Amino acid sequence: MTKVITYGTFDLFHQGHYNLLKHAKALGDYLIVGVTSEHFDENRGKINVLEDVLTRVQHVRDTGFADQIIIEDHEGQKIEDIQRYGVDIFTVGSDWVGTFDYLNQYCKVVYLPRTPDISSTAIRSNMFQPVRIGIVGTGRMAPRFISEAKYVSGAQIIAAYNPVNDAESFSEFRTHFPSLIYETENYEHFLELIDAVYIASPNETHYNYAQKALLQGKHVLSEKPLAFTKRETQELYDLAETKNLVLLEAVKAAYCPGFQELINVAESGRIGEIKDIEADFTRLAAENSRERTDAEYGGAFYEFGPSVLVPIIKLLGTNYKDISFHSIFDTSGVDEYDKMDIYYDNAMASARTGVAVKTEGQLVISGTKGYILAQSPWWLTKHFEVRYEDSEKIESYDPPFRGDGLRYEISEFIRKIIGFSRNGYKLTAEESIFMAEIIEKYTEYKNKQTSGIDHLN
Numbered sequence: 093m094t095k096v097i098t099y100g101t102f103d104l105f106h107q108g109h110y111n112l113l114k115h116a117k118a119l120g121d122y123l124i125v126g127v128t129s130e131h132f133d134e135n136r137g138k139i140n141v142l143e144d145v146l147t148r149v150q151h152v153r154d155t156g157f158a159d160q161i162i163i164e165d166h167e168g169q170k171i172e173d174i175q176r177y178g179v180d181i182f183t184v185g186s187d188w189v190g191t192f193d194y195l196n197q198y199c200k201v202v203y204l205p206r207t208p209d210i211s212s213t214a215i216r217s218n219m220f221q222p223v224r225i226g227i228v229g230t231g232r233m234a235p236r237f238i239s240e241a242k243y244v245s246g247a248q249i250i251a252a253y254n255p256v257n258d259a260e261s262f263s264e265f266r267t268h269f270p271s272l273i274y275e276t277e278n279y280e281h282f283l284e285l286i287d288a289v290y291i292a293s294p295n296e297t298h299y300n301y302a303q304k305a306l307l308q309g310k311h312v313l314s315e316k317p318l319a320f321t322k323r324e325t326q327e328l329y330d331l332a333e334t335k336n337l338v339l340l341e342a343v344k345a346a347y348c349p350g351f352q353e354l355i356n357v358a359e360s361g362r363i364g365e366i367k368d369i370e371a372d373f374t375r376l377a378a379e380n381s382r383e384r385t386d387a388e389y390g391g392a393f394y395e396f397g398p399s400v401l402v403p404i405i406k407l408l409g410t411n412y413k414d415i416s417f418h419s420i421f422d423t424s425g426v427d428e429y430d431k432m433d434i435y436y437d438n439a440m441a442s443a444r445t446g447v448a449v450k451t452e453g454q455l456v457i458s459g460t461k462g463y464i465l466a467q468s469p470w471w472l473t474k475h476f477e478v479r480y481e482d483s484e485k486i487e488s489y490d491p492p493f494r495g496d497g498l499r500y501e502i503s504e505f506i507r508k509i510i511g512f513s514r515n516g517y518k519l520t521a522e523e524s525i526f527m528a529e530i531i532e533k534y535t536e537y538k539n540k541q542t543s544g545i546d547h548l549n
């Protein structure tokens with residue numbers, strides 16, 4: 093019996109896929125089809141796949157050509173599969189000529205003619221109108237957002253809004269991106285030009301911009317924190333739901349594939365029951381930066397608190413018993429460095445955030461059988477290790493990571509807008525609302541601690 097194997101994503105199943113499978117089957121007696129997992133596609137940078145893996149598997153099954161369907165979920169798996177299943181022929185379409193010649197040492201490699209003029213990529217781009225996005229705020233995040241959005245098909249940045257139009261950063265931004273439409277006065281008018289907004293303005297303005305955008309029927313991706321109170325955050329999510337709009341808080345870690353892999357490993361039981369999480373995020377900010385000069389809305393906790401909360405919420409949930417904060421404030425009341433302790437019934441977590449104190453900046457998830465160590469920058473998750481009592485035993489993970497990570501949250505945003513969301517599990521409304529609750533608690537603590545300081549000085 094001649095065994096044939098082929099692999100593909102098979103997104104939005106089309107005639108090219110059908111022909112390929114038909115010809116592959118004709119090469120032998122038994123056809124194995126490997127369908128890529130979402131995780132694997134994301135890891136190799138293919139972040140626009142619309143259908144989930146079960147739907148894609150079903151489409152392959154419906155052709156009747158596959159005798160066996162397997163999931164391809166890691167680099168190097170092809171060699172393993174060929175050996176495990178005793179494969180005689182590996183085949184793919186001619187767009188891959190040469191790429192898989194290295195498999196010749198394990199079996200015969202056949203490149204089948206590719207069906208012309210059809211691909212999932214082409215179907216995806218014809219299926220949807222691009223989402224026209226406007227950016228609010230032209231500071232540090234805006235240029236990064238524009239360069240990362242290029243990797244997400246369907247995302248089209250067309251406009252920018254900044255009411256503080258005399259800022260140096262604004263004219264610099266305009267020079268770099270002359271083709272955008274600029275609006276400096278009328279936010280409502282700016283909203284009329286677009287379908288969705290990315291809010292990257294100063295922290296205290298996020299809520300207002302988000303609320304107005306939602307009221308005007310626009311999808312919102314907002315930098316963190318979305319709002320400073322639980323009530324306001326809840327209100328924004330309710331508004332988005334009522335108007336059937338997408339609202340996402342841009343906490344980068346939550347959308348990175350490597351971080352999801354880390355969470356999955358932690359939840360898999362590999363380190364036993366999770367008892368403690370330590371998450372640090374510190375970045376020394378310039379003394380004249382907003383983070384270090386704005387006593388009301390700057391400071392380390394508002395800047396990095398949402399990020400350190402993500403692994404804690406994902407793994408220990410929102411049902412905590414007690415929480416406490418300790419901060420070092422500068423003379424004007426800016427928190428330069430914070431420690432947060434959260435206690436649960438049978439677990440605990442601590443986090444440190446800093447804009448004027450540098451720490452190791454790692455994430456440690458400790459369990460009853462071992463622990464996970466992800467070094468800084470764990471929120472981009474390019475490497476993490478599972479370690480045990482036996483210090484010789486270390487399992488390393490190196491999930492691929494593309495660009496500066498923003499593309500993953502942009503991709504999730506677009507996918508949700510065009511209706512192919514994956515239940516929004518990456519950062520749910522409940523998780524965002526819980527983060528706002530903690531931020532609100534921090535504000536109470538901070539106000540008490542700094543009540544003697546005259547903020548106007």
Ligand code: CTP
Nearest residue numbers: 100101102108112184185206207210211212213
């Ligand atoms: N294929 C083909 N003819 C096409 C498109 C795909 O023979 N017109 C083959 C590919 O060569 C591969 C298999 O179908 O062997 C699965 O390819 P996949 O990457 O899933 O499909 P594409 O349409 O090429 O997807 P994308 O545009 O996302 O790259």
